[in-house]
Amino acid sequence: MATKKPIDPADSPKLVLQGRIVTMNGNLRVIADGRVYTQNGDIVAVQEATAPAPAGFGNTAVTDTGGTLYPGLIDLHNHMPYNVLPLWQVPKKFSNRGQWARHAEYQSKISAPMQTLAATPELLASICRYVEAKVLIGGTTTGQGITLANQSGIRRYFRGVVRNVEATDDEVALPAASTRVPDVAAKDAKTFLTRLKKEKTCYLLHLSEGTDPTARRAFQSLRIGDDNWAITPSLCGIHAAALQAPDFQVLAANGGSMVWSPFSNLLLYGGTADVAAAKAAGVPISLGCDWAPSGSRNLLNELKVAQLFSEANGGIFTARELVAMVTREAAGLLGWERVVGTIEAGKRADLIVVEGTSGDPYQQLIRAKESDLVLVMINGVGRFGDATLMRKLGFAGEAITIGGAKRMLFLAHPAEDPLTQNLTLAGAGERLTRALRGLPALARKAERPRAISPLAMASAGANTWRLALDEVLDTGVEMRVDLPVRTPGGRSLRAAAMRPVFAETKKLSATVMPLAIDALTVVDDAAYLDALDTQKNVPDTIKEGLRDLWS
Template sequence: MSPGADAPDTGRFALRGRIVTLDPADTVLDDGVLYVSGTLIEAVLPATAPAPPGFAGVTPLDTRGSVYPGLIELHNHLPYDVLPLWQVPKRYGNRSQWGGSGNPAYRTLVTGPMKVLGQDPRLMPAVVRYVEAKALVNGTTTSQGIALFSNAGARRMYRGVVRNVEQTDTPDLPEAASRIADVEAKDAEKFLARLKQPHRLLLHLAEGTDAAARAHFQALQFQPGKWAITENLVGIHCTGLNADDFTVFAAHGGSMVWSPLSNLLLYGKTADIAAAKEAGVLMGLGSDWSVSGSKGLLGELKAARLASTAAGSVFSDRELVAMVTRDAARILRWESALGSLGAGMRADLVVVAGTHGDPYTSLVDARDEDIRLVAVDGVARYGSGRLMRALAPGENLEPVPGTAGEHVLRLDDGTADTIVAGLSLGEATERLAGALADLPALAATPVPPITASPGGGVRWQLALDEIEPTGAELRPRLPLLSASGETHPTGPGIGALTAAPAELEPVALDALTASDDPVFLATLAGEGNLPADYAGALARLLT
């Protein structure tokens, strides 16, 4: 997903409220005005200061809230965010133990439903529409992308209204990558050569807590003291790393994406964040996916605070907010354009109700109902009816079921991807809910394979890397060194099916927000791998 360069011209507007800039000085204007011209911020000034040139006739819109930079998510398997939270049956040691054929529930809850949805020409666009709306409703303005491939052999990223780290189409936001060729994933020196290309690479690293998980980090050392790590490697999860590993990782410039809720749900433990911080590892946040994580960054901030407190209050609320704004931008090399509020920066914004109390605590504490506005490139995309009607008069604003108050979405865009053109959130929701409830019947009449057919036209489907190999790996599987120094294979790929598949069962569509989802809260309460009182504390923060 990535907003187009020729997205709607917003003209000029101004927002008044508490402006939390997240600039290097942590400037906060208790009563300020943020001036926007087109896609860029023109100025951030005290409310008592004269308006900048060109804004003499623009009356600032009182947000009655606090204005933050848009939230940047560095890890999410977005298509899977239509699926509900999994009641994890036991504690696992690494990713391979729960994600493949050895776990029938994975087929029932994940691979089976997503194959049905991702291949169906009527349901696939509904997935794309729904998960993008879900990102906006949870305050996210940037996330990872949705990959598509066609019967003609083409592969591309879905282009929507939420910014996509993998396809930005603009030089001030260097594109990151999240997939590497299989050959690069099997040879540390080739992997190092890949890292020397001018792109950040976001990849799962040491996902799990046992020796097998850590071994995938150790495999990055291809000669004594020589590591396939550079500043371009952004390790997702890093739960298997110890203090010495983080020292090595930081010394070579590596950064990290932390997904605490998903880690705790699956492994009963998250990354050693105290050691990572001590080593100087730069960190961002990612909610991972709804199967074993938060619904979005607004929830993951709360999960992160609880995990930080349990580890000895490692991070302040200011540091947590920085992880989803300026630090995330630094990881991507976007800090000159996004991640803070100032003149010349892109106008990606989140407004949260209220102007009292600690400005960073206010964002971490915010419930989904507290979001008043989400804007991407100066275009108001989601928020309260009052602010949205003022900023998008005459536009098609769609009510959002399940959100408190009169919240609306603006998903129309002249540059939107044709696969979702004209599809409303309401229609997407209806299609998905019906399909997931009728999964057994739909699975019994599968869509024909997506193969090239002369004169048959182009048909797109979701590229679901979690289900079957696509020739480009999300997780580097470098050869592991045995005691003799020889390498050995690491087993089947993610989602490889070697046993008879389980029958599909009806699945409930995951709700957009936590406060409107009693099923999510009940499932969370029953999760056995979470620390004592963690689920209850998180539920209280979410609702």
């Protein structure tokens, strides 16, 4: 039996990076001029530039990055496949998730297009390549992954270079998180609590997305009796926008946490979670982008929105607290604080470098554009960065231009997913651009699926992977690697996995229209900020602030 290759083999080269270091460690130390020593996937030492090199590094060349080093960014809420779609001009103010999910424009511009793409297997590799590169270029080194399913109903996660919180192949150091999109019904609260008590790590649950009593009832449904709640330290509520101050006190008292997605909430609902109340209650908070159609392209934008919202509401968070939400706090919510989230010896070498070393280091990251990132490193391997710097470090890949700056992507990986082998970002982008322009034709093709014989399915179907779109078509399935789950209706995970991938395509051609692909970055999209100006629900303070921060 073949041995399964680990996602992150410890075989990165011996490197020394010099610059200003924002460690985000327990003392929140910032080293004005320091060096980070990495080898075999780990950080070996972090120290002043003048200190003697650690053992074994005496003859290793020092690479001056000319920038400020931070821990890699962690995004705990992102439906990655949808990031090929452009920003939706939200037609009205909604008050809960069920409203916009049924709206005709949402169906035609988000739901039906993604169902069409999911029903076109030859586009799968391009989608995976494009959306992973997109988050990587924005500094994300860890995030939620891309779920795939085949004709046999078997599910797996795309294996890319960005760490996937749901699939790590390292249950000791990086235990996999569980995820769930549908709300938990009150009648299922006891069963859900039993499930939570078995969790050894983070359980990411979409919780009370919206601003009205309907959305809040999703939280109230977790109540079991007077003082008992289906909440444990494993529970991390995504959005939590409808929770009131007493609800956050309950969440904190039971050890729960939350993922805040302010831009998505503002775009759809004109409001977001009462994070001042959450902070006062002691609820740990991280940040998440949600998805490009009604959220941020990357964490650099989400950080900007979070700061603008904080400032408009009395300065809820400091810049340092916001940076912690996408580094040390997010790692803590996952139970990964011993491995990632800070720049310390013994941790994984997940780092980003922002050009320049002057000014407040936390504000520097919040104000950074994609073109300001000169290095994104995962497990000691440079994955994206300044072309000259990447070559100096020994990494050669695909040349791209970001904001007029020459950059390089290095996506080769010893455990690379066979789907994307030899596929360039440029090739993926060109193919997706054509596909989105021709959506009606693709939809007509999806409505005429070829009949597959049992013999053909047995011989080839198991290897024909397609996107599994739980984000749009809730199946009631809890996503977890190698975890047998049954749906509320009693169907197995295998049966439930097939429904969103291979059905619901009969009327797609009457719904979809040609679309433009969403750009990789904000800095290269001159029309993006103008598009934000026309959004009906986003406050002017956010629109004007983003224009200033991205200028």
